[in-house]
Each structure stands twice: as C-alpha cells, then as structure tokens.
Amino acid sequence: MSTLTWTTAVPLASLAAWVWLLLGQGFFWRTDVRMPPAPAEEPAVWPSVTVVVPARDEAEVLPVSLPSLLTQDYPGRAEVLLVDDGSTDGTGRLARTLAERTPDGLPLTVLSAGEPEPGWTGKLWALRCGIAHARAGRTGGGVPEFLLLTDADIAHGPDSLRRLVRGALAGRLDLVSQMARLRVRTGWERMIVPAFVYFFSQLYPFRWVNRPAARTAAAAGGCALLRTGTAVRARLPDSIRDAVIDDVTLGRAVKRAGGRIWLGLADSVTSVRPYEGLGPLWRMVSRSAYAQLLNNPLLLAGTVLGLALVYLVPPVWACAGSPVGGAAWLLMTLTYLPILRYYGQPLWLAPVLPVTAALYLAMTVDSAVQHYRGRGAAWKGRTYR
Structure with a gap:
C-alpha cells in the first residue's frame, strides 16, 4: 500500500x-436515560422489599452508605440484610452500631456468608446467602416481592427505594438498575471515572438494553431492584455464580429468562468510595x-x-x-x-x-x-x- x-x-x-x-x-x-417519571397515583399497596448488601472490608465507607439505606422514606415493608463476606475490619460490628444509632430506621440483619464454595465469586456467594435468607422469610415478614441488590459503597437519596419501586411497577419491569454516580474529586478521578461510564454505555447502549426485543443486556450492580419471582425463574444468583462481571451477567440472565429490564443513569444514587491516585x-x-x-x-x-x-x-x-x-x-x-x-x-x-x-x-x-x-x-x- x-x-x-x-x-x-x-x-x-x-x-x-x-x-x-x-x-x-x-x-x-x-445522558438523558434516567428513571422514568413516576405515575401521578401511588400504589394502593406498596410491595415488600429486602435490601441485600454484600460487604467485604467496607468499614471506611459504611458510615456514609448504610445510614442512607436505613433512613429510606418507603411506605411499604422494607428491611436491610448486610452480608458480611469475611471482613477483617469489623464491618459487621460497625453495621450493627450504625443501626443502633438509627432506632427509627429500617430493621437491619447482619449475616455471615462464610467462605465461598468452589466456583463462586465472593460477591455472588454473599448475595446467595442474603437472597436465600430473604426468600426463607426468616426475619418474620414473609417472602419479599422485590430485592434491592446494592453495594456497600453506594449511598441512596431518601426517596431512592420509593422511586425504584414506582419505576418497576409503572413499567412492569423485572429488573431496574441505575448506574451510580461515581466519586469525581481528584485529578485522576476526573480523568478516568467519566470515561468509565462513557465506555460502558458505548459497549451497552442503554436504549438497546431497555428494548425488550433487543439482544443487548446489562445492569449496574451497585443498584439493582429485582423481582424475587424473576430471580427464582432465572435461578439467580446460582446461574451466574462464577461471573466476574456480575452486573452485565445479571442483566443477561434476567432478559434470557423473559424478564423486562431497564438501565439508566442515577440522579440520587452515588458511590462514596474514594480512588486516591491512579x-x-x-x-x-x-x-x-x-x-x-x-x-x-x-x-x-x-x-x-x-x-x-x-x-x-x-x-x-x-x-x-x-x-x-x-x-x-x-x-x-x-x-x-x-x-x-x-x-x-x-x-x-x-x-x-x-x-x-x-x-x-x-x-x-x-x-x-x-x-x-x-x-x-x-x-x-x-x-x-
């Protein structure tokens, strides 16, 4: 040439x-794919929700993130399950202390996941522990209709759970996930973080993800509201137990099982994890x-x-x-x-x-x-x- x-x-x-x-x-x-507007009328009966938080050595961020879950303004029955995934920094003890300081908040149960079995990633093993506990109705409230899977470094606005549930009900969705706003303060965060979201949406365009007939599927693992019945039908999380990129695999599993999914950018869901340096x-x-x-x-x-x-x-x-x-x-x-x-x-x-x-x-x-x-x-x- x-x-x-x-x-x-x-x-x-x-x-x-x-x-x-x-x-x-x-x-x-x-960047206009955001949570669908809430309907004018609220549900006559709000569905029950169990929030499952896998946590491994998260004592640094938990004082900011966990209280935001415990103080959710949600009209229905809701509870928080924090699954301690072999932490060595006192994550479980700190979670209980934070719950004691929030006596009027949502009830908190701290579970111990133990070491994951062969073939499982740690996060999905912890989610399995939390989901099994919720489905067994061991906290006395019966089986929840929805599961909110959220990471330990994610802080939620006071109405986050309410908006997620209303969006799921209005759109008859099986999975509603929001890509949390990552922290952008340092020079390296400014250089890397916006591009991370940019490249992700380039690989998995949100508009394609949200089309029921499209093959593209993904989710944001930091904030994912999932119908419990859909989790059973899709055999979650067992069917994705070895996934390193668990959020994308979660979206694919739900869509493959015939579920309707939605993915968009968040307004009031933020990551508080600091990334100091490159x-x-x-x-x-x-x-x-x-x-x-x-x-x-x-x-x-x-x-x-x-x-x-x-x-x-x-x-x-x-x-x-x-x-x-x-x-x-x-x-x-x-x-x-x-x-x-x-x-x-x-x-x-x-x-x-x-x-x-x-x-x-x-x-x-x-x-x-x-x-x-x-x-x-x-x-x-x-x-x-």
Whole structure:
C-alpha cells in the first residue's frame, strides 16, 4: 500500500467509525436515560422489599452508605440484610452500631456468608446467602416481592427505594438498575471515572438494553431492584455464580429468562468510595477488563487495534495536518461532552479523551498479563481465574 493510500485510508476508517458511533450505536453518548417519571397515583399497596448488601472490608465507607439505606422514606415493608463476606475490619460490628444509632430506621440483619464454595465469586456467594435468607422469610415478614441488590459503597437519596419501586411497577419491569454516580474529586478521578461510564454505555447502549426485543443486556450492580419471582425463574444468583462481571451477567440472565429490564443513569444514587491516585482506579478497571474479552487473546488483539484506530489515530493524524483526522477527533470530542456535563467536569477534558483511552488500553493489556500470571480478577485478597 502506498504512503498516500495509507495516510488517506486510516483516518477515513477512523472517521467512518465515529460517524457510526455517533448515529448507529444507540445514541450511547446521550445522558438523558434516567428513571422514568413516576405515575401521578401511588400504589394502593406498596410491595415488600429486602435490601441485600454484600460487604467485604467496607468499614471506611459504611458510615456514609448504610445510614442512607436505613433512613429510606418507603411506605411499604422494607428491611436491610448486610452480608458480611469475611471482613477483617469489623464491618459487621460497625453495621450493627450504625443501626443502633438509627432506632427509627429500617430493621437491619447482619449475616455471615462464610467462605465461598468452589466456583463462586465472593460477591455472588454473599448475595446467595442474603437472597436465600430473604426468600426463607426468616426475619418474620414473609417472602419479599422485590430485592434491592446494592453495594456497600453506594449511598441512596431518601426517596431512592420509593422511586425504584414506582419505576418497576409503572413499567412492569423485572429488573431496574441505575448506574451510580461515581466519586469525581481528584485529578485522576476526573480523568478516568467519566470515561468509565462513557465506555460502558458505548459497549451497552442503554436504549438497546431497555428494548425488550433487543439482544443487548446489562445492569449496574451497585443498584439493582429485582423481582424475587424473576430471580427464582432465572435461578439467580446460582446461574451466574462464577461471573466476574456480575452486573452485565445479571442483566443477561434476567432478559434470557423473559424478564423486562431497564438501565439508566442515577440522579440520587452515588458511590462514596474514594480512588486516591491512579493505582486504585487502574485495579478497578484491569481486574475485569480481560474477562470482558472472555479471556481470549484474539479478542484482545482486536480490541487493541480497534481502540488505536478509533481513539488514537484521530489526534495523531490531525496533528499531522489531516482534516479527516481532525473531523474524527471533533466527533469524538462532541460525544464526550454530555458525560462531562453529567459529572460537572470541565469541558476541556473532552479533547483529552485519547489520552484517557490510551490509559484504558494499557489497563486492558495489563489485565491480560495479570490473568496469564495467575493474578487476574484480584479483589480484596481473592483471585478468580
């Protein structure tokens, strides 16, 4: 291939990719997929809900997140089950203390999950323990109609549970999940976190996820309201017990079982977990990036080439004087602006997205390297192959 053909074809391919992403990938870049408006009339009888919180060494964030669950303004019967997943920092004791300080809050039960059986990830084993306890009606309230699966680092607004249930009832949904607002305060968080949500929605466009007939399925594991009957029908969480990326797998399992799912961005559901420095953010992404590619080296090679073509070629060719490369870079920048606005971040970060993409590319390669070294999908002292 001649130099002229090469310098023309590569930026044209990148521009074509961005035109497709802009118009043909479910408008993934838009941030208006939010919780459906609540109906004017409230339910005559509010369904019962059990909140299941898997927690492993979460004493740092629990004083902020757990009280937000205990003080939910919910008209129906609700309870909180915190499943202590082998914590060594006093997570279970702290949870009981926080409940004692909230005497008028929702009732709290602290369970011990024990070590997961072979073939289970720790979080899903803890969820299994909590869901089994709820389905057995051991707290005296009978089997709940809904289960709210939420992570220990997620803080909920006072009406979060009410809005989730109303959305599920109004849309006749089996699974309602919201992608919590991650913390964005430090420089590295500003660089990495908005892009994390941006890339996720690019892989799983919310509009496609929310179409019953579409094959695309996903969920946000930090906040997922699930009908108990649907969990039984889909054999959850047993059917996904070895999933490293449990939220996406959860959405697929529910949709595969004929359930209706909804996924969108949150307004009053936030993550309080701090990511000080690049290291924790790097580990957050790299621990599951290669699993996303099915631990397949061919998919890894294709992903590296695809990321380079889509995100790295435009600025390089634009700086070399190519108007086609400049056009591709402009489209990339424009698609990134909405998520930056959603997170309240400076808009000058938009044209710097190629730098962030290069970091994500390096994280993905590192994820594969750690996998082949036997240290893949490591999280809080556990490693999953």
